Amino acid sequence: MVGRLVAWVAEKRDSIRVHWVYQNHLKGRDWIKYIPCANSSWVWRRICKVKQDIAHGFVDRDWVVQPTRYTPAGCYEWFREARPPVHWSKVVWNDWAVPKHQFLGWLVAHEALNKVNKLVQYVLEVDDKFLMCGQSEECLSHLFFECQ
Structure with a gap:
């Protein structure tokens, strides 16, 4: 679910949360290349960790994995390793x-x-x-x- 906030920030969605992130943390820096300061809150560092984990799913601020719009379920399927169904x-x-x-x-x-x-x-x-x-x-x- 944190990935949804990461996707919103990457898409520059018109949301008060996204505006707050750009005003207080990014301050004009690129979100994909952004690395948090060591004295940032643990919540912000965790959000940035999730961003690093799913960053290669974005190209030019667009989610390129199926489905093409970011969803937590789609992200979960993307992370999960593909396994054949079991008979039992x-x-x-x-x-x-x-x-x-x-x-x-x-x-x-x-x-x-x-x-x-x-x-x-x-x-x-x-x-x-x-x-x-x-x-x-x-x-x-x-x-x-x-x-x-």
Whole structure:
């Protein structure tokens, strides 16, 4: 959302906030090249940090990323690294699941559950057999699909 103020200043939007920034901070200097003073407030330094992060999205004071008008959602999509959709997302993130079960499903999908084989990795002396059946080592596929 701070990016919206940064975009307004870059576009020289007719706003009291933008006029205040130009009067009190920029004082005739170029906004894209502006670096705040060391004794500036932490809020102003944070705004300038956001400006530095998104500055390469502007060319000649215009936002050049899709959508061509700056929006926080568009900026978020621009920053986010593109990842292919995952096949399990609709199963885990749905309207009927309890949040606790959604989180557990997310951990399962990322193979991040704390299992016995994780304890074995930390050189703890434990039996790595599945406690319920004792037949196979404890893993997600055995836990959810193979165990009798």
